[in-house]
Amino acid sequence: MSFFNSLGRMNRAPARPKRSTTPTSATFPSASDQPPSSPQPQSNGGSGGTKLLYLCSPFVDAALVTGNFKTIVMLPKYVDVMEWVACNVFDFYQNLNLFYGVISECCTQQSCPTMSAGPSLNYTWINTDRKHVQLPAPTYIDYVMTWVQNLLDDENTFPTKSGRDFPPSFPSTAKHVYRQLLRVFAHIYHAHYTQILHLRSEPHFNSLFAHFLAFGKEYELLDIKDIKGQPGATVGIGALWERWKETGILDSSTKS
């Protein structure tokens, strides 16, 4: 990430074709949404006593970037912090969307009937009646990605023209986006890591995710409980977070 990337947002073009399936039947989960109170056991990739592939050597430490991500996420001189956050959220979204696009044919209603992210964790969506509903992972992810794309295209939320300020709600919106993108990462790690390995993309995917985590912590866009989950419903990637702090990929001084 460089200063010039932050300028690049000014001329951004949607790399992803707009989807026609706007999720009119669902609303975005509120900041207070929680994992389901009675999580369903998962059959696809549960730990079951065997170590998860993404936590095994050499995959766990595969990365494009050596060292710590601290310097990459630091605010460049003369750049507004809102602009910096917007630019990075835009890039994380685009990159994650590319990865998901590649593995999406393996993420179907049959293979992923729920938005799973751990041996006993399925994320729920909040519908228009404010009820938590289980959705197949591809539907859930389509809702998330469509919602984020629409936000990014909304000049009132992510202003790109000079002279326009970010709205006061921008930090809260960025946190919402971050939480949902984290869930997409968590699902891919939990349910589709073998496909990432088959593509030999684990260094790229790990680096993208480590960058995402480091940035999210630096600008307080992430809650630790979203990374680790809750007792009985732990998020698979919580172990990655711990491992990367031990090995120095992530800043170990981070509170958790």
Ligand SMILES: [Zn+2]
């Ligand atoms: Zn899936």
